[in-house]
Amino acid sequence: MRWPTLFVSHGSPMLAVEPGLTGPALAAWSQAQGRKPRAILVVSPHWMGHGLALSTRDQQVAWHDFGGFPPELYTLQYAAPGSPELAARAQALLADAGIVADRDPRRPLDHGAWVPLRYLYPQVDVPVVQLSLDMERDATGQLELGRALAPLRDEDVLIIGSGSLTHNLRDVRMPQDAAPAAYVPAFQDWYAGRLAAMDLPALLDWQARAPGAAQAHPHDDHLMPLYVALGAGGGRATRLNDEISYGALAMDAYAFD
Numbered sequence: 001m002r003w004p005t006l007f008v009s010h011g012s013p014m015l016a017v018e019p020g021l022t023g024p025a026l027a028a029w030s031q032a033q034g035r036k037p038r039a040i041l042v043v044s045p046h047w048m049g050h051g052l053a054l055s056t057r058d059q060q061v062a063w064h065d066f067g068g069f070p071p072e073l074y075t076l077q078y079a080a081p082g083s084p085e086l087a088a089r090a091q092a093l094l095a096d097a098g099i100v101a102d103r104d105p106r107r108p109l110d111h112g113a114w115v116p117l118r119y120l121y122p123q124v125d126v127p128v129v130q131l132s133l134d135m136e137r138d139a140t141g142q143l144e145l146g147r148a149l150a151p152l153r154d155e156d157v158l159i160i161g162s163g164s165l166t167h168n169l170r171d172v173r174m175p176q177d178a179a180p181a182a183y184v185p186a187f188q189d190w191y192a193g194r195l196a197a198m199d200l201p202a203l204l205d206w207q208a209r210a211p212g213a214a215q216a217h218p219h220d221d222h223l224m225p226l227y228v229a230l231g232a233g234g235g236r237a238t239r240l241n242d243e244i245s246y247g248a249l250a251m252d253a254y255a256f257d
């Protein structure tokens with residue numbers, strides 16, 4: 001049975017202790033599948049570089065790659081098994097598509113990976129491999145990357161792109177339910193419409209066509225994982241969540257199948 005792919009917005013690290021609507025939405029999606037994947041491949045903008053790399057740890061640990069947050073956040077762990085086997089398979093699929101990826105035996109899971117996984121698979125019993133985000137790839141390049149990884153869906157692997165549908169930290173406001181900046185719901189609605197129609201020309205030209213694009217993403221790193229998930233999943237997009245956190249962080253999640 002083929003797995004869908006996921007795009008999840010991880011927002012602030014505080015998501016780990018402030019589930020809001022996002023945590024329950026992710027948990028509900030996971031439970032609705034009625035089964036668990038053999039393994040998970042996740043890409044996050046908090047591991048980013050020139051080119052690609054795959055984590056090959058036998059045992060994962062949660063990296064608290066942030067500062068200035070409440071002490072309780074630094075006590076949380078997500079010690080999932082790793083899967084060097086999945087890393088090797090993903091590397092081979094990418095090589096078949098002419099894409100080079102290195103292996104990294106030391107890299108732990110950053111918060112873009114482990115925070116949403118705490119809601120998706122809280123029993124921490126599914127092996128996880130993290131793929132870095134290639135900062136040199138635009139939306140088209142990320143889509144092509146996802147398509148190269150798509151065969152994993154037929155091998156009982158769940159592919160997750162973790163980022164944020166909007167991500168302008170200069171516009172973050174307290175508290176968590178602060179009124180949203182005007183561009184945030186407009187940007188959400190544009191993506192919801194274009195994904196529902198699977199309008200790839202518009203989606204790939206998002207910087208020119210999406211309302212408030214420059215405000216929503218001063219840098220595109222948190223949006224690019226959506227295109228990896230879209231490329232691997234294709235087909236129908238199902239919106240799982242439309243929460244806005246801290247006024248500037250659209251927490252939308254989508255399943256692609």
